[in-house]
Amino acid sequence: MSKxxxxxxxxxxxxxxxxxxxxxxxxxxxxxxEHEIRAIIGPNGAGKSSMLNVINGVYxxxxxxxxxxxxxxxxxxxxxxxxxxxxxxxxxxxxFKGMSVLDNIMTGRITKMKSNFxxxxxxxxxxxxxxxxxxxxxxxxxxxxxxxxxxxxPVGRLPYGLQKRVELGRALAAEPSMLLLDEPMAGMNVExxxxxxxxxxxxxxxxxxxxxxxxHDMGVVMDISDRVVVLDYGKKIGDGVPDEVKNNEDVIRAYxxxxx
Amino acid sequence: xxxxxxxxxxxxxxxxxxxxxxxATVRPNAPxxxxxxxxxxxxxxxxxxxxxxxxxxxxxxxLGFKRGDNLAIIGDNRPHLYMMMTxxxxxxxxxxxxxxxxxxNEMLFVLQDAGVRFVVVEDQEQVxxxxxxxxxxxxxxxxxxxxxxxxxxYSQTFLHDIHELMExxxxxxxxxxxxxxxxxxxxxxxxxxxxxxxxxxxxxxxGVCQTHTAFIAAxxxxxxxxxxxADGDILSYLPMAWVxxxxxxxxxxxxxxxxxxxPESGDTVMSDLREIGPTCYFAPPRVFESLLTSVMxxxxxxxxxxxxxxxxFMGVAKRCGADILDGKSVGFGDRLQYWLGNLxxxxxxxxxxxxxxxxxxxxxxAAIGPDLFKFYRSIGINLKQFYxxxxxxxxxxxxxxxxxxxxSVGQPAPGVEIKIADNGEVLVKGPMLLKEYYKRPDATAETxxxxxxxxxxxxxxxxxxxxxxxxxxxxxxxxxxxxxxxAPNYIENKLxxxxxxxxVVCFGHDRDMVCAFVNIDMGAVGNxxxxxxxxxxxxxxxxxxxxxxxxxxxxxxxxxADLVHDSMVADSQIHRFLVLHKELDPDDDELTRTRKVRRxxxxxxxxxxxxxxxxxxxxxxxxxxxKFEDGRRGKxxxxxxxxxxxxxxxxxxxx
Numbered sequence: 001m002s003k004x005x006x007x008x009x010x011x012x013x014x015x016x017x018x019x020x021x022x023x024x025x026x027x028x029x030x031x032x033x034e035h036e037i038r039a040i041i042g043p044n045g046a047g048k049s050s051m052l053n054v055i056n057g058v059y060x061x062x063x064x065x066x067x068x069x070x071x072x073x074x075x076x077x078x079x080x081x082x083x084x085x086x087x088x089x090x091x092x093x094x095x096f097k098g099m100s101v102l103d104n105i106m107t108g109r110i111t112k113m114k115s116n117f118x119x120x121x122x123x124x125x126x127x128x129x130x131x132x133x134x135x136x137x138x139x140x141x142x143x144x145x146x147x148x149x150x151x152x153x154p155v156g157r158l159p160y161g162l163q164k165r166v167e168l169g170r171a172l173a174a175e176p177s178m179l180l181l182d183e184p185m186a187g188m189n190v191e192x193x194x195x196x197x198x199x200x201x202x203x204x205x206x207x208x209x210x211x212x213x214x215x216h217d218m219g220v221v222m223d224i225s226d227r228v229v230v231l232d233y234g235k236k237i238g239d240g241v242p243d244e245v246k247n248n249e250d251v252i253r254a255y256x257x258x259x260x
Numbered sequence: 261x262x263x264x265x266x267x268x269x270x271x272x273x274x275x276x277x278x279x280x281x282x283x284a285t286v287r288p289n290a291p292x293x294x295x296x297x298x299x300x301x302x303x304x305x306x307x308x309x310x311x312x313x314x315x316x317x318x319x320x321x322x323l324g325f326k327r328g329d330n331l332a333i334i335g336d337n338r339p340h341l342y343m344m345m346t347x348x349x350x351x352x353x354x355x356x357x358x359x360x361x362x363x364x365n366e367m368l369f370v371l372q373d374a375g376v377r378f379v380v381v382e383d384q385e386q387v388x389x390x391x392x393x394x395x396x397x398x399x400x401x402x403x404x405x406x407x408x409x410x411x412x413x414y415s416q417t418f419l420h421d422i423h424e425l426m427e428x429x430x431x432x433x434x435x436x437x438x439x440x441x442x443x444x445x446x447x448x449x450x451x452x453x454x455x456x457x458x459x460x461x462x463x464x465x466x467g468v469c470q471t472h473t474a475f476i477a478a479x480x481x482x483x484x485x486x487x488x489x490a491d492g493d494i495l496s497y498l499p500m501a502w503v504x505x506x507x508x509x510x511x512x513x514x515x516x517x518x519x520x521x522x523p524e525s526g527d528t529v530m531s532d533l534r535e536i537g538p539t540c541y542f543a544p545p546r547v548f549e550s551l552l553t554s555v556m557x558x559x560x561x562x563x564x565x566x567x568x569x570x571x572x573f574m575g576v577a578k579r580c581g582a583d584i585l586d587g588k589s590v591g592f593g594d595r596l597q598y599w600l601g602n603l604x605x606x607x608x609x610x611x612x613x614x615x616x617x618x619x620x621x622x623x624x625x626a627a628i629g630p631d632l633f634k635f636y637r638s639i640g641i642n643l644k645q646f647y648x649x650x651x652x653x654x655x656x657x658x659x660x661x662x663x664x665x666x667x668s669v670g671q672p673a674p675g676v677e678i679k680i681a682d683n684g685e686v687l688v689k690g691p692m693l694l695k696e697y698y699k700r701p702d703a704t705a706e707t708x709x710x711x712x713x714x715x716x717x718x719x720x721x722x723x724x725x726x727x728x729x730x731x732x733x734x735x736x737x738x739x740x741x742x743x744x745x746x747a748p749n750y751i752e753n754k755l756x757x758x759x760x761x762x763x764v765v766c767f768g769h770d771r772d773m774v775c776a777f778v779n780i781d782m783g784a785v786g787n788x789x790x791x792x793x794x795x796x797x798x799x800x801x802x803x804x805x806x807x808x809x810x811x812x813x814x815x816x817x818x819x820x821a822d823l824v825h826d827s828m829v830a831d832s833q834i835h836r837f838l839v840l841h842k843e844l845d846p847d848d849d850e851l852t853r854t855r856k857v858r859r860x861x862x863x864x865x866x867x868x869x870x871x872x873x874x875x876x877x878x879x880x881x882x883x884x885x886x887k888f889e890d891g892r893r894g895k896x897x898x899x900x901x902x903x904x905x906x907x908x909x910x911x912x913x914x915x
Contacts, residue, residue, distance in 0.1 A: 139298035149527030151299065202410065 005226065006034030009210065010055065010178070015064035017050055017234075024050045025061065026234045032178070037204055037211045039221045042231035043254060048214045049091060051231065052180050055212065056088055057081045082111045087176035089167045091183045091214075097156035101166050104155055105141055108173030109134040141169045145199060161192035168199065172207075179203065181213040185220060193217065197224055222246065230254070274449035275472045277313070277350040279514040281444070284310035287490065287517060293339040296524040296532060304339060306517075312340075312426065316347035317440055319429030320378065323402055323420070327352035327446075330374045330455065334358045334367070334389075335382025337496040337509065337522045340406045340422055344380045345510060349453055349472075350444050353378075356455045356467070357501040364389035370457050371397045374467060374698065380422070383407040387419065449473045454510075455698055456503050456650050467698030468650045477691040478648075478655035479511035481674040485658050486620045486644075492518035492539040493617070497529045503650040504624065508542055511653070533614035541621045545628040548643070551613055552635060573601035574638075581606075581638030586662045606639040615641050622646055624654075629757035633666045645669050647730060651707065651714060653692040657728050668727035678728060679713060684745065685734040686720045687713040719747060721828060731829070736859070738769030744831035746774065748859070751832055754822065758815040759784045763844050763851075765862050767870055768832065775873040776837040777866065778812055779844055785811070800841045800898050809903055812839055816905040824908040833907040836873050838880075840866075841898035847887045869900065878902055 010032040017025040025047045032038045040048045053059040054066070057076035066073045068084065087108070095104050113120075113134065119127035142148055145165055150158060155166055164184060171179055184200065185193045201224055203209050215221050221228060222242040230238035230245055232254040238245045245251055273282050283292070288307035295302050304312070325331070331348040333355050335341050345355040356374050358367055360382065367389060371379070377399050381387055383406065390403045404420045405411060411419070433440065453472040457465040482488070496509035509520045518540070523532040533541070559570050580594040590598075610616050621636070621643045628645065636643040642661070647669035648654035656678070659670035672678045676690040693714050697703040708714050719737045720730040731737070732747040740746050751774065752764040763779035780803050789796055789808070796802040820833040844850040850862050863870060865884075872880035883897040 136298065139300075143298055146525065148296075148299070148524045149531070152531075206410075206412075 005036045008032070009034045009069055011067040012054070013065045013067070015051075015054060015061045015066070017047075017054060017059055017061045024234050025054070025231075028064075028231070028234075028236045030229045030236065030239055032210060032212055033227075034210055035204070035208050036226040037200070037213070037224055039225035039228045040212065040214050040231065041216070041218070041221055041228060045233075046231040047234040048231055049182055050234075052088070052182055052212070052214060055081075056086060056180060079111075082174065085175070085177040086180065087171035087174040087178075088180035089164075089171050089182060089184060091186065093160075093163050093167055095155045095163060095167055095170070098154055100152050100154055101147060101158075101169075102138065102142070102151050104166055105138045105169045105173045106134065108141075108170035109137060111174060137175070138173055141172045144172070144202070145169050161188050161195075164188065164192075164196065165199070168196075168203075172203065175207075176209060178210045178212065181211065181215075183214050183216065185215060185217055193220060200224060274476060275349065275444075275447040275451070276453060276476075276511075276514055277346055277444045277447060279476075280306075280313060280346050281310055283514070283517050290490065290517070291519045292513075292517075293342065293520050293522070294536075295339050295522040296528070296535075299524075301521075301535070309339075309343060313343050313346045313350065314433060314440055315426040315429035316340075316343055316422070317350040317429065317443070318432040318436075319425035319427075320347055320353075321351055321439065321443075322428045322432040323378070323425070325351055325353055325378055327443075329353045329378065330356050330376050332356045332358055332371060332374065332376045332379040333381075333500060334379065334386045335360050335406065335500070336526065337498075337500055337505070338382055338406055339520075339522055341380065341382065341500060342496075342510060342520065344404075345454070346514075349447065350440060352443065352447055352451060354452050354455050354469075356457070357499075357506070358457070359499050359501045360386065361499075364392040368393050368396055370465060370467070371400065373465075374455065375399045377401045378404070380404040381406070384410040387411065387414065391416070447472075449476075450695075452695060454506060456501065456506065458650050466700055466703055469695045469698055470653060470692075471695050474692045474695070475507065475511040475653050476515060477675060478507060478653035478673075479515040481655060481676075481692075482507070482658065483512055483516045484674060485660055486540075488512065488516045488518060488540060488619070490517035492516065492619070493536055494518060494520055494540045494542075495523065495529070495533055495536055495538045496520045497523050497526075497532075498542065503648075503654045504542060507654045508540070508622075530614070534612075535614075537614055537617040539617050539619045541615065541618055543621070543623060544625045545623050545632065546626070548623060548628070548636060549632055552632060555609065555612070570605055573597075573605040576601050577606065577638035578634070581640065582634055582664075585637055585640060585642060586664060588662075602640065609639055610641060613641075618642065620644060624648075627753040627757075628666070630666045631757070637664065647728065649716060651694040652688055652690070652716075655692045656686075656688050656690075656716075663725070663727075665723075665725075665727055668723060668729045670728065671726055672728070678722070680721060681715075683734065684719040684721065684731075684737055686716045686718050686728065686730070688716055689713050740768055740774070740831055741770055741772045742831065745828060746832055747829065750829060751776075751819065751823070751834065752857075754819045755815060758818075760788065760811060761815060763857065765844075765857050765859065766832075766834070767863065767873070771874065773835040773874075774832050775870070776816070776834050777862070777869070778816075778837055778839045780808060780812065780839060782843070799843065800896055803839045803841055804898060804901070806901075809839060809901060812837070813903050813905055820905060820907050824910060827910075830910045834905055835907055836902055836904055838869060838873065838900045838902045841882065841900060842884060842886060842896050845886070848885075873902060 008031045013029050015025055015028045040051055042048050050059060054061055057078050057080060060075060113130060115127040115130055119125060142151060147165060155163060185196050197220060200211060204211055225242060228242055228245045229236060230251050237250040237254060238248040273279050283306045289305050291303045292306040292309045293304045331353050333341050333344055348355045358370055379390055387403060387405050394400055402418050402420060404422055404425055406422045408421050449472045451472060452469040453475055455467045455469050457467050494508055498505040513520050521536045523529045559567060576597045580590045580598055583590050584598055618641055621641055624646050633643060644659040647657040655673055656676055657670040658673045679687045681687055689712055717734050718730050719732050719734040720728055722728055732749040736748055738746045746768040748766040751766050755761050755764045760781055761778055762781040765777045766774055768774035782799055785802060785808060789802060794805060794807055796805060802808060816834050816837055823833050824830050851857055869880055869882060879899055879901050881899045883895055886894055886896055
């Protein structure tokens with residue numbers, strides 16, 4: 001593969017996050033480079049989702065600095081993350097169950113819409129023109145993810161694997177430069193995992209999207225990521241390309257327990 | 261009269277490229293092809309198509325494609341792939357469509373056999389297959405792909421984007437403006453227009469070479485019989501390598517000038533069908549069956565009023581619907597009720613099925629159940645069967661309007677002659693016969709006899725109205741010991757139309773009576789048993805329940821009552837049968853992968869059961885080894901009861 005990995009676009013320095021007396025993250029530093037697939041792994045409760053929430057601006061670390069494209073990021077809210085072209089999916093599917101696949105993916109375009117809600121309600125003038133443009137983008141995502149056959153099906157009626165794919169679709173509809181995936185393959189069967197892997201690689205390859213993902217399936221992580229960071233009890237215990245991480249003593253201990 | 265004039269004009273244009281350019285002049289702005297892309301139906305008019313075909317043909321020529329070259333085509337039904345067919349024909353080449361879901365190794369034989377230099381494929385998936393086999397296909401020079409998605413990192417110089425090919429072609433066309441017209445002029449109606457490979461259930465696949473004349477004649481015949489005009493629409497969703505798709509989506513579309521519509525993907529066919537509302541539709545029987553099942557299931561959930569209304573009017577339709585469609589005389593009361601039913605039930609139902617505009621729907625490929633067939637006809641859908649092989653352009657018999665018999669495949673189509681050989685085999689002659697098998701003069705000589713009759717390999721007979729009834733493969737037909745014909749498939753199919761019966765194997769060759777093994781359908785019988793509160797513990801147990809045996813006996817006796825009316829097969833009534841304790845399974849080699857019974861294997865494996873059937877025993881113990889999906893082996897044992905079925909005395913027709 002002739003993939004070009006660029007410069008550091010997200011740099012996290014000495015991040016610590018506490019909930020009262022509970023230390024979720026302790027002094028963690030790592031960075032993400034443009035166009036790479038970066039995995040965060042670790043046992044349950046290691047702080048992986050917290051880390052993602054810090055990147056996304058949901059949690060605000062008490063200590064540490066975050067640099068986004070070289071500029072220090074001050075206090076940030078999730079919607080600002082969206083405006084900075086960071087999109088995400090969730091560990092528990094967070095779609096609108098009663099709405100169709102098409103409408104759900106359309107919600108991913110919301111930050112790009114300029115006309116106000118009265119114009120939308122009347123479907124008049126620029127709102128109409130705008131919707132047609134957005135619909136075009138949404139259809140491209142549908143085509144990309146090969147979900148044409150469920151375009152008009154309410155999401156609640158779909159099997160789990162397809163719902164996960166729709167959620168990825170909604171994130172993609174925002175045309176993100178960075179995509180955060182929280183356990184995109186949890187609870188899937190082998191075939192669904194293969195499909196999802198292919199889509200993640202395709203997104204990365206075709207749109208050059210930087211991807212940060214949390215995943216438990218080691219096989220998947222080692223196969224598709226460029227670099228892996230390993231957390232345990234809120235601390236970073238490993239960081240590097242998959243082969244390095246695989247042979248790291250601390251990582252083996254954390255996963256297999258002492259004595260192995 | 262208008263139609264006459266139109267076809268006369270077409271008659272003068274006896275190759276497919278000429279037909280295309282004819283349409284492009286006569287109706288340049290009428291839609292020729294549609295494809296759903298990004299949720300919207302994109303349309304190409306006849307002049308768009310002609311332009312692109314021109315560019316593609318010139319592009320191929322620029323790459324070195326020559327008269328007599330074969331062009332392999334692999335992919336789902338896509339407008340560009342259909343255009344590529346015509347483009348190859350423009351240059352005097354031969355398109356060779358392949359089944360797109362085959363793995364690379366299965367394609368290898370055809371690619372080697374046809375000595376393919378050029379391949380056009382749909383997407384990355386197919387490109388990968390070509391890369392896999394490229395080293396083994398010495399002749400392969402160029403691979404052209406339609407969909408560029410995922411192709412960015414492929415740097416091989418023999419790969420070409422179809423749009424680049426068109427661009428090359430346009431330049432070539434500008435530099436040599438007379439080139440293509442001259443090439444098309446050289447095309448002769450006796451040239452091979454397409455090569456379709458037979459599936460090869462017996463030995464290696466053979467390339468069936470069909471000429472322009474053959475397919476044009478077949479298409480014209482069909483278009484005339486069913487009166488298809490240029491305003492029609494057809495949904496093209498069956499594999500391009502299948503002769504039926506080539507006849508309907510390519511030959512007929514070019515002859516009649518109607519529009520072909522390519523679905524968005526294989527999964528969206530049903531919703532695309534509703535959106536397009538085709539005027540002509542083809543599907544194998546199982547598709548019609550699953551459509552009907554989904555309607556029936558939804559009606560079970562409907563409100564009381566709707567439920568009653570539906571069943572009342574379906575009763576009316578059953579009584580007189582098919583007769584009204586056939587133009588037979590029907591009483592005023594029924595006519596009025598049917599009119600009302602059409603307003604309230606049949607019309608909306610046709611709309612839900614995507615068949616509001618259907619002029620004619622076809623089915624073939626397998627036997628269709630009479631109830632299913634009658635259902636569609638009774639709600640006003642002109643469903644017909646046809647009969648034909650790859651070697652005959654799928655064009656031998658058609659069912660003309662008003663003369664539909666569900667158990668026959670119709671009358672010989674215009675221009676086709678039919679003869680029944682002494683052994684019951686159907687022989688066919690006509691303009692649509694194959695030119696030859698590619699590089700296989702031995703096979704050609706074997707299948708076309710000295711007088712020019714094509715041997716279909718099917719056994720059948722013509723009834724008193726001249727309708728052809730196909731009963732079996734000729735090699736499977738045997739004789740009972742009293743000399744009467746024994747056609748196992750014919751009887752088995754009749755039984756398999758019952759929803760409770762999944763598989764049947766009949767025995768009778770050289771015997772004094774017909775006996776049968778029956779496999780119950782676990783889903784249907786299980787459901788039936790549950791509703792009656794019959795407890796059972798798995799397949800073997802259910803298959804041995806006396807109530808189930810009684811249920812199957814009723815089915816067998818109904819078939820016997822039916823068989824006795826047909827003098828050819830009246831002797832083949834089933835005297836004794838048993839219900840097998842295990843399902844016949846491809847894993848145990850009892851069925852082929854396409855789920856056809858391997859008759860001889862089954863007869864040998866269950867010899868003890870056959871002996872018991874003919875020895876007049878009332879039960880027989882058997883133990884069978886079975887293979888599970890994970891490779892483990894186990895044993896199933898049961899004591900099977902043998903049931904005597906009622907047979908009916910044969911009434912000889914008074915002379």
